[in-house]
Amino acid sequence: MFAWKDVDFSPQKVDTRKLEKLANKIVSVSKRPWTIMEVCAGQTRTMLEHKLDQIIPDNINLVHGPGCAICATPLSKIDKAIEIAQQDDVVFCCSGELLRLKGSRVDLLEIKAGGADVRVVPSPLDCLALARKEPDKKFVFFTIGFETKAELNALSVWQARRLGLKNFFLLPSIPLVVSVCNKVLKSGQSPVQGVLCPGEVCAVTGYSNYERVARKYDVPIVVSGYEPVDLMEGLLACVKMLESGRTDIKNIFRRDVTRDGNKQAKALINDVFEMVDSDWRGIGIVENGAYSLKEEYAAYDAERAFPLTVESRPDAEFCIANQILLGFKKPTDCPAFGKSCRPSDPQGSTMVSNQGTCFTYYKFLHDQEH
Numbered sequence: 001m002f003a004w005k006d007v008d009f010s011p012q013k014v015d016t017r018k019l020e021k022l023a024n025k026i027v028s029v030s031k032r033p034w035t036i037m038e039v040c041a042g043q044t045r046t047m048l049e050h051k052l053d054q055i056i057p058d059n060i061n062l063v064h065g066p067g068c069a070i071c072a073t074p075l076s077k078i079d080k081a082i083e084i085a086q087q088d089d090v091v092f093c094c095s096g097e098l099l100r101l102k103g104s105r106v107d108l109l110e111i112k113a114g115g116a117d118v119r120v121v122p123s124p125l126d127c128l129a130l131a132r133k134e135p136d137k138k139f140v141f142f143t144i145g146f147e148t149k150a151e152l153n154a155l156s157v158w159q160a161r162r163l164g165l166k167n168f169f170l171l172p173s174i175p176l177v178v179s180v181c182n183k184v185l186k187s188g189q190s191p192v193q194g195v196l197c198p199g200e201v202c203a204v205t206g207y208s209n210y211e212r213v214a215r216k217y218d219v220p221i222v223v224s225g226y227e228p229v230d231l232m233e234g235l236l237a238c239v240k241m242l243e244s245g246r247t248d249i250k251n252i253f254r255r256d257v258t259r260d261g262n263k264q265a266k267a268l269i270n271d272v273f274e275m276v277d278s279d280w281r282g283i284g285i286v287e288n289g290a291y292s293l294k295e296e297y298a299a300y301d302a303e304r305a306f307p308l309t310v311e312s313r314p315d316a317e318f319c320i321a322n323q324i325l326l327g328f329k330k331p332t333d334c335p336a337f338g339k340s341c342r343p344s345d346p347q348g349s350t351m352v353s354n355q356g357t358c359f360t361y362y363k364f365l366h367d368q369e370h
């Protein structure tokens with residue numbers, strides 16, 4: 001059982017009295033062992049950074065879901081991005097966080113140092129503006145993110161078509177959280193009994209599609225935020241539903257999320273993108289797992305404009321990311337964790353990004369011990 005004296009809160013960041021109250025409520029309502037998954041990497045980070053896992057009762061087992069879009073992006077797509085960036089007349093644009101994303105051999109920063117025109121551009125609309133200014137060059141915008149990023153990317157392509165641009169292309173990796181939740185829960189013998197799903201994503205999509213997931217797999221789902229208090233309130237709501245045998249969805253992130261989400265954004269996204277089965281790194285094929293540009297926007301699809309074949313190396317055979325992402329194991333169960341697999345030398349999907357579960361464990365557990 002936890003001891004409050006061992007917990008090092010940062011008083012300027014969190015309402016410790018409220019957290020203590022919530023922890024005590026969870027203790028009083030939870031009678032049986034439960035396994036609860038927080039889906040989003042941002043939520044995992046908050047859990048570990050604020051040691052929430054240490055202030056909840058031992059009978060609540062927290063497992064960490066597949067909610068890191070960079071980790072979900074297959075290595076073959078990163079290799080393709082690097083290959084496209086090396087083509088003549090290509091100006092390759094992306095956010096700064098993608099520059100150090102390792103492909104099978106090199107990363108974008110290395111090829112930039114070697115002369116490729118790789119630019120840090122914050123949004124696809126900025127890339128579109130550059131494409132209008134330099135019509136002799138081909139501008140490719142590489143983007144990785146969940147449903148939250150889909151609207152802006154859809155708008156850029158919609159706008160490119162409206163302007164009749166011929167030199168703007170999108171290379172999107174937009175995995176879909178609701179689809180991977182389906183995959184996690186339907187995998188045989190899933191240990192996950194309750195789910196905290198990400199409020200930020202639901203702010204766009206709404207949560208009506210999660211109602212179907214909750215019913216189908218008989219699992220309570222709570223739409224939660226990212227602050228420590230949000231997560232503790234989410235856990236409390238989830239434990240209450242589990243203890244009372246209710247399979248339902250509860251939205252505790254009401255400041256941002258409605259049942260139907262952002263209708264305008266969804267209309268634009270559905271105009272430009274369609275859902276396709278996709279390869280989710282570490283997990284495998286996910287049905288309707290990602291957005292892809294629709295046929296009528298094919299002229300703006302970088303993968304079709306640059307039909308290149310790349311050879312990618314597989315993740316290490318000993319990597320257990322698959323079992324971590326499905327809730328069966330934790331990074332500390334992996335013999336390579338912190339030894340042959342570290343952020344500086346990642347061997348699997350969950351260590352490649354600073355949002356990945358193994359990376360987060362390394363930062364908040366391994367760093368403390370050394």
Ligand code: SF4
Nearest residue numbers: 319320334341348358
């Ligand atoms: S520590 Fe590395 S090798 Fe082990 S599961 Fe995580 S990513 Fe895979």
